[in-house]
Amino acid sequence: MVSVHVEGANAEEVRTQLRALIGQEIVQTLSLPTKAVEEPAAKRESKKKDEPKAAPAQTEAPKTPETPYAPVGKLIKDTVAAKGREAVVAVLAKHGVTLGSQLKPEQYDAVSADLKAL
Numbered sequence: 001m002v003s004v005h006v007e008g009a010n011a012e013e014v015r016t017q018l019r020a021l022i023g024q025e026i027v028q029t030l031s032l033p034t035k036a037v038e039e040p041a042a043k044r045e046s047k048k049k050d051e052p053k054a055a056p057a058q059t060e061a062p063k064t065p066e067t068p069y070a071p072v073g074k075l076i077k078d079t080v081a082a083k084g085r086e087a088v089v090a091v092l093a094k095h096g097v098t099l100g101s102q103l104k105p106e107q108y109d110a111v112s113a114d115l116k117a118l
Contacts, residue, residue, distance in 0.1 A: 004021060006018060006021070069100075069101070069103070069105075069108070071108075071112070072100060072108045072111060072112055075112055075116070076092075076100040076115065079091075079115045079118060083118045087118050088115065091111060091114045091115055092111070094114065095107050095110065095114075
């Protein structure tokens with residue numbers, strides 16, 4: 001039985017080391033002192049502590065503030081109470097939705113204008 005320990009900074013380094021082991025005949029057993037084996041782990045830990053944490057890369061543009069739904073939702077409820085459910089459902093259907101919560105922020109102004117026009 002053969003026991004092998006392979007370390008690498010990433011998967012590619014480990015694959016490279018494994019290929020090297022499999023492709024070559026092992027002639028000699030190499031024993032390392034415990035201290036030598038522990039040092040790399042200790043060095044990695046100290047490097048992690050010493051390295052400043054990099055700010056996460058921004059993958060998307062900063063978001064612009066969106067119009068909140070709350071005023072539109074309140075207007076929908078108030079219009080249902082004043083004009084009836086059918087009138088509000090017709091306005092929402094005109095904008096391609098069946099519920100106010102399905103509206104996109106860019107639709108809020110148009111829906112609000114249509115509801116106020118009832």
